[in-house]
Amino acid sequence: MTDNNAVVIERTFDAPVDLIWKMWTDPAHFKAWYGPEGATIPVAKMDVRVGGSRLVCMEVSPPGGPMKMWFTGEYREVVENHRLVYTESMSDEHGTIAAPPGMSGGHPVATEVRVELEDVGGRTRMVMTHAGIPADSPGAAGWAMALDKLAFRVATMVRR
Numbered sequence: 001m002t003d004n005n006a007v008v009i010e011r012t013f014d015a016p017v018d019l020i021w022k023m024w025t026d027p028a029h030f031k032a033w034y035g036p037e038g039a040t041i042p043v044a045k046m047d048v049r050v051g052g053s054r055l056v057c058m059e060v061s062p063p064g065g066p067m068k069m070w071f072t073g074e075y076r077e078v079v080e081n082h083r084l085v086y087t088e089s090m091s092d093e094h095g096t097i098a099a100p101p102g103m104s105g106g107h108p109v110a111t112e113v114r115v116e117l118e119d120v121g122g123r124t125r126m127v128m129t130h131a132g133i134p135a136d137s138p139g140a141a142g143w144a145m146a147l148d149k150l151a152f153r154v155a156t157m158v159r160r
Contacts, residue, residue, distance in 0.1 A: 004134060004135055004136075005131070005132065005133075005134055005135075006129055006130060006131045006132070006133065006135065007128075007129070007130040007133045007134075007135055007137075007139065007140040007143050008127065008128070008129045008135070009127075009128050009143055009144065009147055010125070010126065010127045010128075011125075011126050011128075011147055011150075011151060012120065012123055012124065012125050012126070013123060013124045013126065013151060013154050013155075014123050014154075014155070014158060015123070015124055015154045015155075015157070015158050016119070016122060016124065017081045017082075017117050017118070017119045017124045018081055019124075019154060019157065019158070020117055020124045020126055020154065021080065021081045021084075021117060023150055023153070023154065024084055024115055025046060025048045025084065026046075027044040027045065027046050029153075030044045030046070030056075031044045032153055033146060033149040033150040033152075033153045034056070034058070034146055034149075035058045035060070035142065035145075035146055035149075036060070036141070036142040036145040036146060037145045037148075037149070038060060038061065039058050039059065039060045039142075040058070040059045041056060041057065041058055041059075042057050042059060043055065043056065043057035043093075044056050044057075047075070048075060048078055048084075049075060049078055050075055050076065050077065050078055051074065051075065052074070052075045052078075053072065053073070053074055053075075053095065054071075054072065054073045054074070054075065054086060055070065055071070055072050055091070055093075055095045056070070056071045056072075057069070057070050057071075057093065058070075058071070068093075069090065070090065070091045070092055070093050070095075071088050071089065071090060071091060072088075072089055072091035072095040072096075072097060073086045073087040073088040073089060073110075073113075074086060074087050076112070077114075081117060082116070082117055082118075083114070083115070083116050083117070084113075084114070084115040085112065085113070085114045085115075086112070086113050087110045087111065087112055087113075088110065088111050088112070088113055088130075089109055089110045089111070097109060097110070110132070111130060111131060111132030111133055112129075112130070112131045112132060113128070113129070113130050113131075114127075114128070114129045114130075114131070115127075115128050116128075116129075128143065128147065130143060
């Protein structure tokens with residue numbers, strides 16, 4: 001995939017790798033930070049193993065009224081504290097893949113999220129790549145907001 005057809009965000013956290021790993025793989029932690037500003041995650045089911053499934057519900061309240069978006073996927077690579085790769089597709093609440101509403105035929109039904117973690121002297125360097133989402137899309141802006149929320153949550157937890 002070309003760089004234009006992927007969101008790539010690198011962040012460094014003043015926290016150990018195992019904490020950042022938990023943020024991505026523990027449903028309670030994931031629900032607390034995932035999604036753009038104002039979104040809530042009432043459902044996050046994660047069977048974090050190769051071939052395991054995931055089902056996430058995101059609620060947002062745009063001017064037209066509240067709406068729920070469901071996402072499903074499968075874990076492709078799970079290397080604890082190092083690499084997490086999963087597919088992501090829009091779905092219904094049962095995990096049945098559905099084409100994104102209002103999207104043109106050029107939008108992929110499934111995308112891939114890759115999270116790579118590296119210990120850098122007790123801090124964690126994270127590179128998140130979401131292939132299939134244009135770098136200048138609303139999805140890219142959503143990821144930036146979500147990762148800001150992740151940084152805030154991690155900083156709060158480390159200070160305890």
